[in-house]
Every structure is written in C-alpha cells, then in structure tokens.
Ligand SMILES: NC(=O)C1=CN([C@@H]2O[C@H](COP(=O)(O)OP(=O)(O)OC[C@H]3O[C@@H](n4cnc5c(N)ncnc54)[C@H](OP(=O)(O)O)[C@@H]3O)[C@@H](O)[C@H]2O)C=CC1
C-alpha cells in the first residue's frame with residue numbers, strides 16, 4: 001500500500017485553514033489521503049485543520065474519516081489500516097483568522113507534533129474576504145518565516161480579486177506579507193492531466209507545430225459545461241458569476257496553453273512568461289461578441305437575491321492578436337446547469353481549398369479535458385467500396401484505454417507540487433493581471449448597466465443557447481444583450497458554397513451515401529424537385545448498398561396527385577430509393593387516394609408511431625422556394641419558434657406526440673395543385689438539415705433569408721436549427737461576411 005515513490009523527505013506539517021469548509025472536505029483531505037496511500041507524502045507528516053468551528057482532534061478525525069470513504073478503493077483489509085494511519089496524523093486547532101495569537105498557539109502545537117524544523121504548508125481554504133487578515137495573522141505569528149524552518153509555503157485559492165484593480169491590490173498586499181516564491185496561487189485546472197498534456201501535445205509532436213497557426217486553424221472552441229447549479233455555493237457564486245469563477249482563470253489558462261509560443265525552457269518562470277505574453281495579446285471581451293444567461297430557478301436558490309443579475313452562462317469570442325493567431329476566433333463558453341458535465345477544447349482546421357472528395361468534413365482535433373479524458377483527431381477516410389467517397393472518422397486516444405493507471409485528481413498533483421516546491425503549475429502575478437485585463441472591461445460594463453441576463457432552462461444544451469445569442473431571441477422573451485429581436489443575420493457557417501452545381505450535387509450524394517450505410521435505425525427525409533431527383537438517380541446508378549432494413553424514408557412534402565402523375569414526388573422517388581439497397585425501402589408519404597386533410601392526418605399518425613420507436617431522425621434534405629417556402633410551408637407562422645432544447649434531437653419531442661399536434665398538414669392549393677407537408681416539429685427533429693439551393697435565380701432569396709431569417713419559413717427553420725445549412729453554388733458578396741464556409 002505505502003511505497004516510497006519519489007516522495008518528499010522533509011518532515012512536513014500541512015495546515016488547512018478553513019478545514020471545516022467545502023473545499024477542504026471535498027477536495028483537499030481526500031487528495032492528501034490519496035497521496036498518502038500512494039506513498040507520496042513524506043514519512044513524517046501531520047495534517048492540521050484550523051478554523052473557527054469548535055472541534056477537537058477526535059471530532060475532526062471523525063469528519064475526515066467521512067470524506068475518505070469514497071476516494072480509496074484498496075485491497076480488502078487495507079482500507080481500515082490506511083484510514084487508521086492517516087487519521088492518527090490528523091489534528092485540529094480552533095482559532096480566529098484575525099487573531100495572530102491563535103496562529104502563535106497553532107505554531108507551538110505544530111512544533112510539539114512535528115518538531116521545530118518541519119516544512120510548513122499553509123493552505124488558505126477560506127473565502128476571499130478573509131484572505132488578507134488571515135495572511136497578516138500568519139505573518140505576525142511568524143509562520144511564514146523561513147529562517148528557522150526548511151520552508152514555509154502558502155497556497156491561495158481563487159478568486160484572486162474581482163477585477164484588475166482589486167486583484168492587483170490583493171497581489172500588492174499579499175506581496176508585502178509573503179514572498180512571491182512562497183506564494184502558490186492555485187488554479188486546479190492546471191493540475192488536470194489533459195490540461196498539462198497541452199504542453200506535451202503541442203511542443204512534443206513534430207506534426208502539430210507547423211499547422212498550429214492562422215494559416216491552418218479556422219477556430220478554437222473552449223467549452224466548460226456543468227450539469228449542476230451552484231450546489232450550496234450560491235452565496236459565493238452570486239458575488240462572482242461564471243466569468244470570474246471559471247473564465248478568468250480556468251478557461252483563460254486553457255486558452256493561454258493552446259495559444260502561447262514555445263517557452264525556451266519548461267521552468268515555471270518561462271512558462272508563465274509565455275502565458276502572460278499571449279494573454280496580454282488577447283483583446284478584452286466586449287458586449288457585442290458576448291452573450292450571458294442565467295438559469296431558471298437560480299434566483300430562488302438560498303443565498304441568491306431575488307433581483308440577482310449574476311450570469312451563470314457566458315459565451316464570448318476572443319481574439320489573440322499575435323502573428324500566429326491574428327483573425328482566428330477563440331470561442332469561449334462556460335455554463336452551469338446545462339445538459340452535461342464536459343470540458344473540451346476543439347480545434348477546427350481550415351477546409352482544403354478545393355472540395356476534392358465528396359463526403360469530406362472539416363478536420364478537427366478534440367481535446368476532452370473531462371470527463372473521460374480523450375484526444376480525437378477527425379480525418380477524412382475513404383468509405384470502403386467501389387466509389388471514391390470519403391467520410392469523417394476519428395483517431396482516438398482515450399486515456400482510460402491507453403494508460404493502465406488511474407489519473408490523479410488535480411488537487412493531488414498540485415498539493416504534491418507544493419510539497420516539492422515546484423511552482424510550474426501555479427499562477428504567477430503577471431499572467432494573473434493579464435487575465436483580469438481580458439475580462440474586466442466587460443464586467444464593469446455589465447455592472448454599470450445592471451441588466452438581468454435572459455434565462456435559460458435548467459439542463460438545456462449549450463449550443464442552443466449559442467443559437468439564441470446569434471440569431472434569435474427566446475420565444476416570448478426579451479432579446480439577449482445587444483441583439484435586436486430577430487434581426488440578426490445567419491452566421492456565415494450556415495452557408496456552404498460550392499464552385500459549381502455539380503460539386504454541390506456530388507457532395508450531397510456522398511452525404512446521403514454515408515448516411516445510407518449506417519446500421520443504426522434511422523429516418524432520412526427527402527425533398528422532391530428536379531435537383532434532388534438528379535442526386536437520387538445518381539445514387540441509384542451507383543448502387544450504394546445502403547442499409548435499407550434499418551433506414552426509413554419520409555418525404556418533406558408532396559403534391560396531392562396520383563402516384564403515376566409526373567408531379568408526384570413519391571412516384572418519382574420510390575423507384576429510385578428501391579435501388580439503394582437490397583431490402584424494400586420503407587417510405588412514409590401521404591396517401592393520394594384520401595382527401596388531403598385525411599391523408600395529412602393519417603400521415604401524422606404514422607409519423608408519431610415512427611417517432612415513438614427507436615429510429616433516430618438523422619438527416620433531412622430540404623429545398624427553398626423563390627418566395628422562401630420550404631417543404632410546402634408557405635407562411636412563416638407555420639414555423640413556430642420551438643424551445644431550443646426541442647430541436648435537432650433526432651426525435652420528435654413527446655409533447656408534439658401527446659398533444660396530437662399535426663405532424664403533417666394539408667397545405668392548400670398552390671400553383672394549381674393541393675399539397676401535403678410535414679410541419680416544423682418534424683423538420684426540426686432531424687439532427688442535420690441540408691437545404692440544397694442551386695441556381696442564380698435563388699440569389700435574392702438566399703440573401704433575404706440570411707439577412708432576415710424570421711421572415712420566411714425556410715429562414716425560420718434555419719435560424720432555429722443549429723446544424724441546418726444552406727448548400728449552394730452562389731457566393732454571397734455582402735462584404736465577405738458570408739463566404740464559402
Ligand atoms: N469549494 C470548492 O469547490 C472550491 C472552492 N474554491 C475556493 O476555496 C476557498 C474555500 O472555499 P470553500 O471551502 O468552498 O468555502 P467555505 O464557504 O466552505 O468556507 C471555508 C471555511 O471558511 C470559514 N468561513 C466561511 N465564511 C467565513 C467568513 N465570512 N469569515 C470567516 N470565515 C469564514 C468557515 O469555517 P469556520 O466557520 O469554521 O471558520 C468555512 O468552513 C474559497 O476561496 C473558494 O473560492 C476554489 C475552487 C473550488
């Protein structure tokens with residue numbers, strides 16, 4: 001159990017100031033215990049808890065014992081032994097943070113326990129308002145003196161101030177009390193394996209460095225999401241908000257490690273110097289490219305004022321003005337109470353200048369910080385078979401599979417570094433100041449305006465909030481900051497331009513092919529019309545051997561005419577898809593023998609049955625009419641604004657199935673013929689939607705949709721669905737904001 005593996009040798013006393021608190025209980029004590037069990041603590045060590053709460057050694061040990069049970073999974077019989085050994089070394093000293101005398105008696109106690117010449121680690125696990133007073137008491141009691149002892153090191157927890165001014169004041173004041181060398185500003189993200197690995201990944205791999213710049217990288221996304229709210233820390237959180245809590249420190253540190261130049265040596269000073277330089281080159285956050293939100297129910301939490309304007313979600317775009325990164329957006333997202341717990345860095349590479357292979361997707365490098373640490377490089381690979389089409393595939397490195405050992409908790413690594421006197425993973429004062437400079441102007445502006453952020457539902461998907469920020473306000477709510485309701489143009493990423501009609505068709509054919517060979521039960525929506533028909537014909541001629549046993553098809557709309565009428569979509573499409581694979585395809589379509597209303601109702605029921613099954617609504621193809629209609633939805637009111645978390649799920653949300661909402665409707669007589677169309681809940685259920693819009697005659701409507709998406713049915717589908725794209729051979733020329741992406 002307890003091996004001697006590179007352990008520090010100096011007898012050491014570890015004092016946790018604020019030992020009765022949340023951090024001590026949840027992170028510090030379990031981390032120390034784990035270090036102990038793995039033989040990383042010095043042979044002679046003591047853990048001394050200090051706080052105001054009246055406890056003695058015995059009751060403190062009982063509290064400590066409760067925190068240990070979940071962390072340690074030893075061989076049978078070892079657990080009690082390890083816990084026993086550890087508890088014997090735990091002590092408690094009650095005192096006031098502001099009373100130097102209490103720290104003097106603490107000092108004498110430590111001398112009695114560990115001898116006069118032990119190293120002293122003082123961990124300030126207390127709220128920031130008491131940092132300074134406590135620091136003064138420590139200094140006055142002589143505990144920071146290093147003359148008489150091998151070392152004395154002080155660990156300070158974030159937040160280090162509230163803004164540039166208060167942080168530099170704190171730094172200045174603490175600088176008078178402790179030397180910079182004995183100050184360890186902890187940012188536990190720097191203790192996470194996948195964050196530490198950023199240095200190794202970037203500077204230890206020849207293949208990445210030549211590509212790691214604006215020539216080859218389109219954008220970088222750094223995303224932090226939690227599926228919990230403030231979890232009993234609302235009092236602290238409400239005074240700080242997510243920007244101070246997570247962005248200013250954890251996420252800007254991640255940005256710095258992704259964007260910095262190579263340090264000349266891997267020493268704490270050189271690494272901090274490069275991080276500082278890149279943070280100083282980062283333009284401050286501004287309101288125009290920032291969205292904030294607050295989760296529903298936040299203001300009802302104990303400790304949160306009813307009129308709180310604190311943000312629990314932020315999305316912002318940062319720019320790093322260095323030759324390496326000029327013009328590359330760094331999209332930063334952080335939020336509490338979202339759908340999942342995940343921290344990730346996604347590097348998107350630029351597309352090749354010519355779309356040579358049908359089916360190719362953007363290369364990406366995904367670095368999963370947590371949970372399930374992982375690195376995945378997405379490349380394009382030929383789909384096995386007779387055709388030269390490619391599909392994106394991931395080259396993965398899952399830490400869990402690759403490395404036999406369990407990853408250490410961030411606090412374990414960082415506590416051990418303090419014991420070893422290694423400050424590489426701690427924040428230095430210059431980079432701290434530079435990081436505050438990035439967020440302070442925006443924070444001050446928010447505080448000046450005193451504006452409450454829009455709410456988002458607890459547990460919703462972050463990407464849906466992005467969409468709201470950029471393109472549409474919440475249904476029935478005020479628009480997010482700086483966003484006039486519904487007037488935001490679509491983002492350029494929503495338009496994919498091809499040099500020719502042919503290349504667009506080839507690409508869509510490849511896309512369909514890739515979808516068809518999937519084995520999971522799925523639904524594909526097909527649009528009628530002559531352009532898509534050419535693609536379906538080409539696919540039929542290419543015999544793609546699709547998985548038709550597991551794929552169902554559905555038509556976006558159809559003219560209500562007999563199947564043998566040349567205007568019938570089902571009549572034209574069914575024979576083609578019958579050649580896409582060995583099985584007989586399932587195709588849901590309105591029955592032309594019924595009156596249109598009845599045909600729509602029957603189709604609606606069939607779709608509801610399909611939606612209750614296990615098939616995922618994967619890929620939908622749609623067209624856009626010159627008047628902005630899509631499927632046979634001609635009136636924008638027929639595309640209501642759905643709640644963002646109901647969109648793109650791969651299934652139709654239950655409420656549309658239970659409330660008997662029509663999933664198909666008789667769309668009336670248009671151009672002399674009745675139609676039946678699917679409705680918005682079905683169109684928006686698909687995970688991916690591609691609007692194929694070819695020909696110069698569509699330039700005006702695309703421009704209109706891009707500029708004012710709310711005004712047309714197609715635009716309303718596009719603005720709501722985060723994955724929907726227009727594929728077109730038209731290049732828009734409105735100053736380059738909607739280029740060929
Ligand atoms: N908890 C977490 O997950 C994280 C915490 N941090 C940081 O770590 C530090 C400690 O956090 P956490 O443990 O959550 O904090 P707590 O609120 O739990 O406070 C820790 C201890 O400080 C004492 N204390 C609380 N309020 C006051 C006060 N107003 N005046 C004097 N003493 C007070 C209490 O001990 P007593 O009354 O017994 O003296 C309390 O048990 C903070 O700086 C926090 O920002 C950073 C990252 C994560």
Ligand SMILES: O=C1O[C@H](COP(=O)(O)O)[C@@H](O)[C@H](O)[C@H]1O
Nearest residue numbers: 188189226245246250343370410
């Ligand atoms: O520092 C903080 O980090 C935690 C998230 O840490 P993680 O290691 O679980 O990702 C966050 O919940 C907290 O609000 C913040 O203060």
